[in-house]
Amino acid sequence: QKEVEQNSGPLSVPEGAIASLNCTYSDRGSQSFFWYRQYSGKSPELIMSIYSNGDKEDGRFTAQLNKASQYVSLLIRDSQPSDSATYLCAVRGNFNKFYFGSGTKLNVKP
């Protein structure tokens, strides 16, 4: 069973700041990692995927992966109130099945 751990938060940051979201996973053999954003009452939407050690940037979002430490993070630069949501970390298993963390709630204060 793959375990994915996240701090539930809430993480509060002021508008314009960098939000840093963290995730650890238990299965050292995991290869593929994903970040989903979930607004209250809505279904999750995929925002980033990362497969290799290092950083992957997409607009204001940067995903970071350290397989040796079994650690994935998501940085959101220039945070906006519209970024306020719960961020779910997911690890892919067999047959494209995902193991999700319980999510970190982010509040961006205007």
Added chain:
Amino acid sequence: GAGVSQSPSNKVTEKGKDVELRCDPISGHTALYWYRQRLGQGLEFLIYFQGNSAPDKSGLPSDRFSAERTGESVSTLTIQRTQQEDSAVYLCASSLDWTGDGYTFGSGTRLTVV
């Protein structure tokens, strides 16, 4: 269709009743997944379909839960003799096949057992 469609969007049922939840995947997507999300929790995998077969049903929590899929089309998740702990949002997702990248979720069915 253009997206993953789920119905009903909300369902309130009495404890002990059976419920059926429906998922209509994106046209052409052969892989279909059911997840459950309890309030304030992450998503729990329930079952995976490839076509109309279910290679992985390891997440079904008890024998009260079953699912079927017709060809590469609609899937139904059935919960028999519902219990209060079954209250959750049930999410369906589909992908082109099982090798794909992150998939698209439907809007979910919020099930409340009273």
